[in-house]
Amino acid sequence: MIKIISDMKNSLLIMILLLLFLGVACNDDDFLNKDPRNILLDKQVWESEGLVLAVLADLYGRYPDYQTIENWSEFTNFDEAFASSFGSYGRHHNQDWSYFDWGYWDYGFIREINLFISKGEEAVRLSEDVRERFLAEARFLRAAVYFEMVKRMGGVPLILESLTYDYSGDPSYLQYPRVKEHKIYDFVISEMQAIKDILPDDPSVKARATKGAALAMTMRAALYAGSIAKYGATTPDVSLPGGEVGIPATMAADYYQTVLDAFSEMSGYALYDRNPDPGDNFANLFLDKNNNPEVIFVEDFKLQSGKTHGFTISNQPRYQSEEQEGGRINPSLNLVQSFELLDNTFAPLPIRTTDDLDYLYYDEPTDLFENRDPRLRGTVLLPGTRFKETDVEIWAGYLLSDNTVITGDQFGAKASLPGVEEDVQVVGFSGPIDNLEFSAQTGFYIRKYLDPTPGSGQRGVQSEVWWVRYRYGEVLLNAAEAAFELGMVDIAAGYMNQVRSRAGMPTGLTPGEITFDRIVHERKVELAFEGHQLWDMKRWRLAHIVWDGSSEPLTNDPGNAMEPSTRPFGLWPYKIHAPGESNHGKWVFKEVLPSQVTNPDRFRLGNYYSGIGDDLLNRNPKLVRNPNH
Amino acid sequence: MKSKFKNLMLSVFGLVVMASCEFDDFKEPGSIFEGRIVYQGQPIGIAYNEVEFQLWESGWEQEIPITVTVSQEGGFSTVLFDAEYRLVIPSHQGPFITLQNQETNSDTILVSLNGNRTLDIEVLPYYMISNPQFNASGNDVNASFGLDQIITGADQRNVERVNLYISKTYFVDAKTSISSVELGGGDITDLSDIDLSTGIPEMTPDQSYVYARVGVKIDGVEDMMFSPIQRIDI
Numbered sequence: 001m002i003k004i005i006s007d008m009k010n011s012l013l014i015m016i017l018l019l020l021f022l023g024v025a026c027n028d029d030d031f032l033n034k035d036p037r038n039i040l041l042d043k044q045v046w047e048s049e050g051l052v053l054a055v056l057a058d059l060y061g062r063y064p065d066y067q068t069i070e071n072w073s074e075f076t077n078f079d080e081a082f083a084s085s086f087g088s089y090g091r092h093h094n095q096d097w098s099y100f101d102w103g104y105w106d107y108g109f110i111r112e113i114n115l116f117i118s119k120g121e122e123a124v125r126l127s128e129d130v131r132e133r134f135l136a137e138a139r140f141l142r143a144a145v146y147f148e149m150v151k152r153m154g155g156v157p158l159i160l161e162s163l164t165y166d167y168s169g170d171p172s173y174l175q176y177p178r179v180k181e182h183k184i185y186d187f188v189i190s191e192m193q194a195i196k197d198i199l200p201d202d203p204s205v206k207a208r209a210t211k212g213a214a215l216a217m218t219m220r221a222a223l224y225a226g227s228i229a230k231y232g233a234t235t236p237d238v239s240l241p242g243g244e245v246g247i248p249a250t251m252a253a254d255y256y257q258t259v260l261d262a263f264s265e266m267s268g269y270a271l272y273d274r275n276p277d278p279g280d281n282f283a284n285l286f287l288d289k290n291n292n293p294e295v296i297f298v299e300d301f302k303l304q305s306g307k308t309h310g311f312t313i314s315n316q317p318r319y320q321s322e323e324q325e326g327g328r329i330n331p332s333l334n335l336v337q338s339f340e341l342l343d344n345t346f347a348p349l350p351i352r353t354t355d356d357l358d359y360l361y362y363d364e365p366t367d368l369f370e371n372r373d374p375r376l377r378g379t380v381l382l383p384g385t386r387f388k389e390t391d392v393e394i395w396a397g398y399l400l401s402d403n404t405v406i407t408g409d410q411f412g413a414k415a416s417l418p419g420v421e422e423d424v425q426v427v428g429f430s431g432p433i434d435n436l437e438f439s440a441q442t443g444f445y446i447r448k449y450l451d452p453t454p455g456s457g458q459r460g461v462q463s464e465v466w467w468v469r470y471r472y473g474e475v476l477l478n479a480a481e482a483a484f485e486l487g488m489v490d491i492a493a494g495y496m497n498q499v500r501s502r503a504g505m506p507t508g509l510t511p512g513e514i515t516f517d518r519i520v521h522e523r524k525v526e527l528a529f530e531g532h533q534l535w536d537m538k539r540w541r542l543a544h545i546v547w548d549g550s551s552e553p554l555t556n557d558p559g560n561a562m563e564p565s566t567r568p569f570g571l572w573p574y575k576i577h578a579p580g581e582s583n584h585g586k587w588v589f590k591e592v593l594p595s596q597v598t599n600p601d602r603f604r605l606g607n608y609y610s611g612i613g614d615d616l617l618n619r620n621p622k623l624v625r626n627p628n629h
Numbered sequence: 630m631k632s633k634f635k636n637l638m639l640s641v642f643g644l645v646v647m648a649s650c651e652f653d654d655f656k657e658p659g660s661i662f663e664g665r666i667v668y669q670g671q672p673i674g675i676a677y678n679e680v681e682f683q684l685w686e687s688g689w690e691q692e693i694p695i696t697v698t699v700s701q702e703g704g705f706s707t708v709l710f711d712a713e714y715r716l717v718i719p720s721h722q723g724p725f726i727t728l729q730n731q732e733t734n735s736d737t738i739l740v741s742l743n744g745n746r747t748l749d750i751e752v753l754p755y756y757m758i759s760n761p762q763f764n765a766s767g768n769d770v771n772a773s774f775g776l777d778q779i780i781t782g783a784d785q786r787n788v789e790r791v792n793l794y795i796s797k798t799y800f801v802d803a804k805t806s807i808s809s810v811e812l813g814g815g816d817i818t819d820l821s822d823i824d825l826s827t828g829i830p831e832m833t834p835d836q837s838y839v840y841a842r843v844g845v846k847i848d849g850v851e852d853m854m855f856s857p858i859q860r861i862d863i
Contacts, residue, residue, distance in 0.1 A: 095678060095804055237721060237849060544851075550803040600804055605721060605851050618691040628721040628851075 047125035052134055059116065059141050060208070062109055063299065064148040066102055067531040069311045069449055069467040075329055075529055078537075078547065078601065081446070082330040082568040082594055086437045089596040092568070095549065096602040099629050102534065103610030104152045106145065107159065113142045114162040136195035140209035140217075143191040147221055150184035151535050154245035154609045154626060158187060177622040180243035182251060185225035189258060192218040196265075203268035204291060206298045206466070212269060213297035216470040218262040219478045226255030226485065227539040235541045238608045238627055245609050245627055252485070259482035269293060269472040271502040278504025282378030285473075286449050287465055296470040301463065308462035312451040317381060318411060318438045319393035319429035322457030327430060329529075330442040331380045332568035333591065336369075338558045339376035339525050342506060344513070346521075346559030349571065351589040359588035365395065365573045368589060374504035379528055381445035383428075383573045388452055393429040394440045396572035399588060401581060405574065409433060419579055432572050434595050441594045442570030448529045473499055473526055481519050489514045496522060520561035538608055549602025554591065566600035569593055604628065662740070663706035664748040666723065668779065672703035673725060673754055674842065674855035676802035682718040682750075684709070684740070699723075701800065702857070714740040718752070724847055724854035725754040726784065754854060755780050755847045756788065759821075761856040763841050765863050768829050770795050770808075772843050774856060775821040788814035789846045792853075793825035795839045797832055801858050802844065807832065814848070829863065838862045 035041070045051045067074040076083035076091055083091050120135045142160075149156045157176035165171060196214040203212055229252035232238065239246030272294040275281035285294055301307050316326040333349075340346050349368055350360055362368050365384035369376060381387055383394040397407025398417060408415055412429040416422075431439025455461035480495035489511040497508035499522065509518065523536055537543040540561075548564050555563035570592045576583045606628035617623050665672040666680075682705075683694035694717075699705045716738040718727050727736035728751055740748065761774040772793045778785065790813050794806035803809070810827040817823055829839060839861055844853040 237851075548803075550809075551806060602804070614691065614693040618693075629719070 042119055046119055046123035049126060049130050052120075052123075052126065055116065056134060056137060059109075059113060059138065060299075063141065063469075064104060064106065064109075064145055065299075065467075065469070065531060066152075066534065067529075068299070069465065070309050072311055072315065072329060075446075076568075078533060079332055079334050079565040079568055080528060080533060081332055081335070082442045082570065082597065083328060084330045084437055084439060084441045085328040088328070092594070092597040093599055094601075095599045096604055097607050099604075099606045099611040099626075100613070101607070101610065102152055103612075104149055105156070105612065105616065106149070107157075109145055110142065110159060111162050113138050113145070114160060117142070118162060132198050133200070136198040137209045139191050139195050140199070140214060143188045144217065146184050147188045147217065150181060150188075151224065151538075152610050153612065154240075155179045155181040155184055155243065157623075158184065175620040175622050178242075178244040178624060181228070181245055182225055182243070182247045185221050185247075185255075188221040189218050189225075192221075192262075201268070203293070203296075206289075206292075206295055207300040209297070212266060213470055215262045215266050216296050216475050219259045219475060219482075220470070222255045222258035222262065223478045223482055224535065224539050226252045226259065226482065229255060230485065231539065231541040235544070235605065235608070237605055238541070240624060240627055242624060244624055256482040256485045259478055260486070263475065263479040263482075266475060269296060269475070271472055271476075271498060273502055278374035278502070279377030282375050282503060283447055283450075285378075285471075286468060287451065289466065294472045295466075295468050296472060296475070298466040298468050300466045303461065303464045308464055310459070310462050311449055311465065312456040312463045313459060315446050315450060316457040317387050317390075317392045317394075317430050317445050318440075320388070320390040321438075322455070323459060325438055326457065327438040327440060327445055329446040330440055330568075330570070331444045331446055331528075332442055333444075333571045334554060334558075334565045334569055335524075335528060336376065336380055336444060336571070337554075338521065339373040339379075340521070340559065342371050342373070344505065344507060344509060346557070348554070348556050348558065349589070351571070351591065361576065361583050361586040361588060363586060365587045368573075368587075373525060375525055377447070379446070379448045379525075381447045381450075383440075383443060387445075387447070387450065388454070392440075392445060394432060394443055394445070394573065395428040395587075396432050396443070396574050396590075397427050398577040399574040401576075401578040401583075406577070407433075409436070411436075411439065417577055432570065432592075434592075441596075442568060443572045443592075444570075446529060468530070473502075474530075474532070477519075477523055477526060480514075480522075484514055484516075484519055492519075499526060517559055517561045521559055537603075541608075543603040543607065544605060547601045547603035549600050551600050566602070567593060567597045658708050658710045660709050660711050660742050661706065661745045662709050662742055662748070663704070663746075664750060665705070666699055666703045666725070666752055667749045668725070668752060668754050668757060670749070671757070673723070673752070674703055674758075674844075674857060675699060675701060675723060675852055676804065676844075676855065677701040677800055679852045680723045682716060682722060684714040684716055686712050686714050701802065701855070709742055711743050714742060716740050716750070718750070721851060723752070724756075724845075724850050724852050725752040726780065727752055753780060755786050755850065756845055756854065758843060758845065758854070758856040761843055761859070763859040763861055765829075765861045768863075769826050770829060770839065770841050770861055771824065771826045772841065773822065773824045774843050775823065776817075776845060778820070786850065787848045788817065788820075789848045790814055791817065791823060791825065792844045792846070793827055793841065794844065795827060795829060795841045795861075797836065797839065799840055799858060801840050801842045802853070802855065807839075 073088055075081050116138045117135060123131055155178045158179050163174050192214040196211045199209050199211050199214055201211040225247055229247040229249050232246050233249045270293040272285040272292060275284055301309055313323055314328045318327040337348050369382050381392050385392055397405050399405055406415055406426050408427045412425050413427050414423040415426045417424055432441050432443050433439045449465055451463040451465045456463040476495045476499050480492045484492035492514045493509050493511040545562050546565050550564055552564045554569045557563055572590050572592050574588050576586045578584045609626040611629050612623055680699040681696045683696055685694050697705050697707045730738050732739055757777045757779055759775040759777050763772050790811050792809050792811050794801050794809045796805045797807055808827045808830050810825050840858050841861055842856045842858045844855040846853045
């Protein structure tokens with residue numbers, strides 16, 4: 001009896017436990033659906049302003065650029081600078097650029113922005129104006145990505161919603177053809193038109209999209225489209241029958257007018273002018289983050305935040321460098337001699353007498369660059385100047401009266417001089433020494449964007465100088481170019497002279513002096529090392545003329561936009577050692593070609609629009625190849 | 630014990646070696662396909678690394694061409710697998726236009742490769758350089774030549790300029806020249822008799838000879854066309 005009861009007891013217990021267990025297990029929703037603890041879900045993100053901003057910050061962080069303060073080594077890819085770094089000498093050994101160079105095709109990023117926009121449109125928990133601003137910023141970024149793609153590839157598929165594959169085995173509904181080139185430019189312009197009044201009209205906002213940034217992008221896009229329409233006519237081979245590459249010449253005037261219309265809406269910005277010395281002022285324009293009136297849109301950096309960059313580490317003068325490196329960008333003599341004289345004329349640097357029989361002698365190395373556009377000092381560290389309170393130490397050696405050179409093959413090397421008892425230093429601590437990386441192999445270092453803050457050249461500290469994507473100086477030059485192309489030379493002269501007088505050029509240009517060559521030149525010197533050169537040369541269809549692959553000597557006509565410039569030349573200062581003679585202690589200069597520059601650059605017609613990869617062409621048969629590939 | 634282990638290791642090693650020989654053992658391409666780009670049997674001179682054509686082979690998952698670069702004397706040579714190829718000269722390549730092929734009714738040429746093969750590709754150049762003569766006098770190199778216009782009518786193009794290049798090495802073109810002279814197309818009075826002359830600069834190290842040739846740049850055509858290369862003793 002006892003046994004039966006205890007059996008019953010046990011069975012009862014088991015049954016109750018089973019019931020309890022089933023009761024719990026039946027609640028599938030709770031049991032099987034657990035919120036993850038390591039990621040945030042869409043619905044969680046889209047109810048918090050701070051979290052959406054974090055997602056948006058990631059999208060901002062992926063903004064596409066070509067040459068930047070972080071991707072500075074590309075500045076040495078053309079004729080603006082020589083790469084004084086062992087791993088980059090190849091840039092001067094190649095004869096031409098690959099058809100795939102500077103290509104850009106990032107539909108993964110486009111998809112993420114499209115997803116952001118579609119989720120944002122359904123997010124009802126955010127307040128209306130916050131949500132509108134986020135959406136406008138995402139559209140700003142999407143337009144920027146399309147602008148970047150059209151600059152490099154021509155017309156691309158225009159996809160404005162996220163696409164999803166249905167696993168049916170037929171992906172053809174996902175294959176979009178390329179649209180006409182001008183359609184992408186039109187898209188960028190119309191998007192900016194649509195969002196400019198939603199974005200804050202606040203010039204103190206620099207790192208996020210503003211009305212000013214939208215107008216500046218409109219102007220740049222319209223200017224590019226206009227010049228491709230106009231100058232594309234000179235290269236009829238660079239076009240496709242479907243219009244994916246090439247814009248009809250008849251559309252040029254409308255685009256130029258769009259530039260001026262957008263400019264008339266621009267307000268609240270002014271040229272930076274806070275320093276009495278125009279050279280220092282020009283350098284500080286890029287460094288001053290204190291309510292800088294000129295800067296419109298930037299990628300910002302901050303010390304001790306994890307977002308810093310090593311531009312100054314890599315490019316500081318080698319002498320007194322805060323690390324055992326630096327000096328990788330050496331601006332070329334080609335660029336240096338392009339800075340005009342203060343009387344608005346062009347001339348090569350005077351280093352020889354007119355009959356070419358003797359050097360010209362200078363008391364100080366900087367005397368050679370006197371009377372040049374002060375922007376030269378603001379852009380380039382010249383021999384005899386200082387950085388971080390220290391001489392840059394660029395001098396190539398001693399020259400004796402019999403033309404013998406006494407120099408060394410390491411930084412600050414010592415050797416004996418005739419008539420001097422002890423060995424003395426015979427070459428600068430920053431070189432120039434041919435073929436020695438980090439030395440100023442062209443005789444120059446870069447100053448633009450170089451951070452004078454102590455510690456900026458240390459790996460443990462780095463630099464927080466921001467990368468300026470749009471600034472008012474460029475906006476003025478864009479407006480000047482558009483006005484010039486529309487025949488309004490007096491207006492063009494007015495805009496150009498604003499930029500030039502800030503730069504420290506004492507006399508303005510008359511309307512009659514505004515020519516195409518002047519426009520080209522002004523952008524070259526004002527916007528050097530700001531990532532404009534390649535796109536400018538492409539849209540003017542000058543790239544294949546200037547980088548024509550010929551081993552021509554350095555031009556004597558730096559104001560001429562069509563002069564070939566295929567190899568970066570240098571200029572080395574030597575000190576005269578001739579005790580007792582009048583020239584003792586004076587400086588002379590020699591033009592040099594760094595020995596690593598073994599081949600001239602040749603820009604082929606097929607480089608105007610980068611190649612679309614064979615993998616893409618195979619996956620999407622609706623894509624057409626770019627011309628000349 | 631030790632030797633047993635050694636033997637074991639040896640046999641494992643042997644197995645590995647043999648096994649790895651077994652797989653990954655594709656035969657290398659062995660058929661040489663070579664020839665020249667010619668007009669009526671005469672090769673067309675160009676600059677090195679400037680002109681290339683494509684070979685396509687159907688039947689693979691992806692269509693990716695093999696590109697073949699033409700040498701500065703108009704010749705090419707490539708080692709391939711035996712297969713049926715379609716040879717295409719892209720439209721912008723070279724100072725010439727391609728001819729219609731009878732077989733394909735387009736400018737595609739079918740190349741069936743089964744062992745070594747030599748093929749001269751006939752094209753239609755805009756101009757041909759006739760009778761180029763070079764000589765050195767004193768410190769100058771002189772060249773005289775004529776230009777025969779081959780393509781006339783709708784497709785004809787003007788001469789943009791002609792150049793004489795001299796070079797220290799056998800590679801002679803705008804990239805490598807140490808001295809050159811240029812004559813604009815508009816300044817040519819007689820196409821059949823063009824004279825150019827350029828000085829020989831100092832060379833380091835010194836050498837007693839240079840190579841020279843003349844080239845013609847045609848309006849709107851990227852690649853220049855050149856005469857044969859001539860060695861000149863100074």
